[in-house]
Amino acid sequence: GQNIDQPTEMTATEGAIVQINCTYQTSGFNGLFWYQQHAGEAPTFLSYNVLDGLEEKGRFSSFLSRSKGYSYLLLKELQMKDSASYLCAVMDSNYQLIWGAGTKLIIKP
Amino acid sequence: GAVVSQHPSRVICKSGTSVKIECRSLDFQATTMFWYRQFPKQSLMLMATSNEGSKATYEQGVEKDKFLINHASLTLSTLTVTSAHPEDSSFYICSAKQGATEAFFGQGTRLTVV
Numbered sequence: 001g002q003n004i005d006q007p008t009e010m011t012a013t014e015g016a017i018v019q020i021n022c023t024y025q026t027s028g029f030n031g032l033f034w035y036q037q038h039a040g041e042a043p044t045f046l047s048y049n050v051l052d053g054l055e056e057k058g059r060f061s062s063f064l065s066r067s068k069g070y071s072y073l074l075l076k077e078l079q080m081k082d083s084a085s086y087l088c089a090v091m092d093s094n095y096q097l098i099w100g101a102g103t104k105l106i107i108k109p
Numbered sequence: 110g111a112v113v114s115q116h117p118s119r120v121i122c123k124s125g126t127s128v129k130i131e132c133r134s135l136d137f138q139a140t141t142m143f144w145y146r147q148f149p150k151q152s153l154m155l156m157a158t159s160n161e162g163s164k165a166t167y168e169q170g171v172e173k174d175k176f177l178i179n180h181a182s183l184t185l186s187t188l189t190v191t192s193a194h195p196e197d198s199s200f201y202i203c204s205a206k207q208g209a210t211e212a213f214f215g216q217g218t219r220l221t222v223v
Contacts, residue, residue, distance in 0.1 A: 030212055031212070031213075031214060033214075045200075045202075045216060045217050048213075048214045048216075050212075050213060091153075091212075097153045
């Protein structure tokens with residue numbers, strides 16, 4: 001079967017760094033997405049990785065290892081507004097997105 | 110990695126008007142482009158597949174007269190939402206690939222119809 005695993009909840013301190021991991025097992029691979037979702041709102045696209053390595057975008061970075069079926073989202077210099085759910089999703093061989101359940105990130109002052 | 114540029118990233122339009130979204134492959138020739146739509150809290154839904162120089166193939170349930178797709182060159186595909194209605198408000202994302210290579214995605218367009 002197809003499976004995406006990520007932690008249910010994480011807590012971090014304002015100004016710190018947090019890494020949210022995602023492991024996956026899917027039928028084929030056509031890229032991995034990270035989305036941010038604030039409560040009651042639609043997900044917002046953060047990043048897309050299809051090749052191994054690290055992609056950096058400002059305070060956010062995303063890493064992919066296809067051989068390990070593993071990705072992480074790294075958030076630096078955390079701000080209170082970063083409190084949200086972070087969703088990992090993999091596009092399979094049929095170009096359908098398989099979603100993880102999301103990681104709720106709580107930022108404390 | 111290959112770069113796919115999608116424009117605009119956000120657009121607000123009035124009900125009844127048409128909106129065009131562009132998808133460009135910047136450093137490779139895209140023989141195939143895909144258009145997706147995402148509803149809140151749901152997966153991306155494949156709308157259509159287009160090959161350069163030929164008509165797009167639409168997925169079941171997608172109105173081809175409402176969502177016009179043009180893939181006139183190897184670097185550009187456009188999606189035009191005609192006579193937009195509030196229910197068309199959504200996140201639209203394109204991807205492009207060259208032959209049998211991986212598909213690379215644009216960053217998406219958030220359409221709001223008011």
